[in-house]
Amino acid sequence: MAARSALPDGRGMSKQHTPDSPGPRAWLGLLVVLGPVLLVSMDGSVLYLAMPRVGQDLDPTAGQALWILDVYGFAVGSLLIAFGSLGDRYGRLRLLMTGAAVFGLASAASAFAPDAELLIVSRALMGVAGATLLPSALAVLSELFGDPRWRARAVGVFAAAFAAGFAVGPVVGGVLLERFWWGSVFLVNLPVIALFLVLAPVLLREVRTTRPGPVDGPSVAASAAGLLCVVYGLKHTAADGFSPFAVLVAAAGVLLLVLFVRRQRRLPYPLMDFSLFRDRVFTVAIVTGLLPLAAWSASAYLSGIYLQSVLGLPVLRAALLALPGAVVLVVACVVTPLVVDRLGKRAVLVLCPFAIAAGLLLLLPTTLTGGVGWYVASTSVAGLGYGISFSVVADTAVGAVPAERAGSAGAIAETSNEIGNALGIALVGSLAALLFRLRGPDLAPTLDGTLRLPGLTSWAVTEAKSAFVTGLHAAVAVTALLHAALGAWALLRLPGARRPRRTPAPDAGAAHGR
Template identity: 70%
Template sequence: MNEQRVSQPPGPRAWLGLLVTLGPVLLVAMDGSVLFLAMPKVTEALSPTADQALWTLDIYGFAVGSLLVAFGNIGDRYGRLKLLMIGVAAFGIASAGAAFAPTPELLIAFRALMGIAGATLLPSALAVLSELFTDPRRRARAIGIFAATFAAGFAIGPLVGGQLLSRFWWGSVFLINLPVILLFLILAPILLREVRATRPGRVDPLSVFLSAAGLLPVIYAIKHAATEGLTVGTVIAGVVGLAGLVWFARRQRSLEHPLIDFSLFRDRVFTIAIITGLLPLAAWSATAYLAGVYLQSVHGLKVLDAALLTIPGALVLTVTCIVTPSLVGRIGKRAALITCHFCVAAGLLLLLLLPADGSGGTGWYLASTIVAGLGYGISFSVVADTAVAAVPPERAGSAAALAETSNEIGNALGIALLGSLATLFFRLQGPDLAGTLNETLQIPDLVPAVISDAKSAFVTGLHVVAVTAGVLHAALGVLALRWLPKSLSDADDAGDAGGAGDAGAESPARIADGETSGVR
């Protein structure tokens, strides 16, 4: 794209183009969480095993996260609008397939295809916005709206899923995507223009393969060990996956255009920012899923009532995401990042007050989501800008790509790792009749004592997850307090390698720029 183009005020076409582009962005984010309240219904219909249920939830996030950077580079080379159109169409086809999947295996496969398609949407959509908004200030505003939409999608996913499930069958949570996708395919060719980077980097196919071939066996080993115990196959899968990840990391150091530039992690500010992108999403996804099961299967709420309880937390998260950029100008990014982690830790620890018999748990659940929602909203708002500001301008693209990827991988890792931890405790302390609480409760003629034991074991697992994630957030808050300079513009003076100092004020513009695209 032409970097010397004259900045002009955006007209109606630009704002309509933004509105149309936000549709797929909202869907990609929403589909990362829309199943949290739907899993009891999916379990009733398809009877997945414990590890199949976890794969159904997190394969989507793994596919998005592992391919996000690669598709950013592909869009640079072959055209972002073209890739965006293909990705949206594929997302719609995969959504329809998931809605009518007759078996857990097919549902997992279609969720994986949705994730692959979703990985094409985020980087391409962000880059296309740079063509619509050539003025840096308005472009930054458009990118802020983009980020807020993405955050809102994660937050309202359970609510949308619950509303649909109260009226329709479980597959409706995927069919809701189709009208938005159809509208985009009709309007996008009219409102949007093709965008290519001036100097696109080469995509390394082996790195793309190793990132997935290393991560997925490790996650499989963790899940299988949690649900079935250690076996020879589990150990082999874990070792093979770890070897693949080591090979991937070593290969990135020798590439001119690596998928992940590990040298960026020498900067403490950048490292804190990326972990802040990953850990809150991991905590949020795991506890949102487990709390959804708690509200329905332990507390006994209908799915619509459980969905309504997610509204206050979702509102707090979304509003916080919107107002945080203005507050950061007053309190600074350091204070925002520290507040983020301590708020999430406090909110998660409130889940310890959820009782095993389900009585009176809704009030503590609401308090937890509201307090933690403040931290989640801050995380969504400041991570990308902080990461980009911590590195030199010529590396802004890699920094922004890692910030986006950390969100998606965090969402998937939360279900995979923390969800497996909850499953492990249910297996060890439960009645040992089935792998999950929902499967156990479906067994006919259960005596009350067995039901009580099953619910108690599930709540124990939920409490362990809340404590684990809460302690990690508190520890990261303390680390941020010690590592982050009082002013992030003084990062270089604080001894951080490669800091860019005050580049943060211009980072949104740099992210969208054709040369240092934030999606590469």
């Protein structure tokens, strides 16, 4: 990032940059924007430790349990690009205000959902509202921080808040569940949303771009429906076994996504500008935004069940065990721009997947009777890679394009994060569910469902826990191999020689990272 040049001596601002430094309104506006950003990312993970309680109260099926977890991330990821375009045309502050209000109402509905079906619907509505917040929040930062150097810093803080939300979500959930019912993990959103709705009109200004062109309805429908069909087919196969219907639905989803890509290449004003992927660093960074989030969401979900249902730990202790990894993640997110300044983006983009792979492999020694130490070590090592992913993806996306296209590029980066979060549970979580169904005692489709059965023998308990741990090990082994492959691909794909960093000119903006 370009922040180092704004502080040439490492102690204070040089006089030539003082006139361009943002005032109190900009910093207060940044703090106000970070509230919804923190909630959107936190709500992608806050349910991980709450799922056993949700299962006890609502008794969802295996498929419904997966939908409760990842319909939120799917809705956010599939609609980010569309809402980014709507904000560009009709006003980003207006979209922020509307989205925040709907997010608050949907949070209240989720908290008091009487059954699994209504919880899925309200979580989906939270995801739709969340999709309005992220791209507009990034775009509003451009208005608050006009100087590219300060805007780069603001984007770094934005990425750190987004990372912190994912990291502390399970911890917040665990603390609340220690004293309240599972719906409290949603009610915590309401004070933050209320404060945003009061302060945003005072501190933020409306922002529109001059880019013409309507929002392409068929593109929105094809992308959302395509993702929905693919995820549904995978979930159905994992939860209920192979069926021709599930295969046909998944194939239809793939076809819709192919048509979406082809349509974007022909449109004069596409929802997703695929020409950005000609930049090799941009491409690797976006993949580095998707795959680590898939590993993080799946491993956090499965580890939460392992700690509580296999090892029998209380929910608060399970939440606190995630703190070391959360601290590493946030620190890595903040420090990564400084490392990029010294070593270049190639080094951190290669380090990221290998650190995650190493961390995931540390879950393999876990057993039915012990594994707390391995879990803490795993989240701490992998947290280094996750922090790099959060930070470098946002910086690369915004820095790869001119300022007027930063919102679109930022939306692509956030889309890769959110779709990775949803697909991680859908794909990796479904793999674990499939192995449990094949190797377990065949008494219930999930571990928690099996353990709640009356008159369960000790043999059945051991078999169920063993089957779950087998699924956990298979899931982390597959994701570790994928990250090792990503690291090797980054080594081959990225330029070998790092260009020396230059002091940015006033119109340089963020570096391209090439």
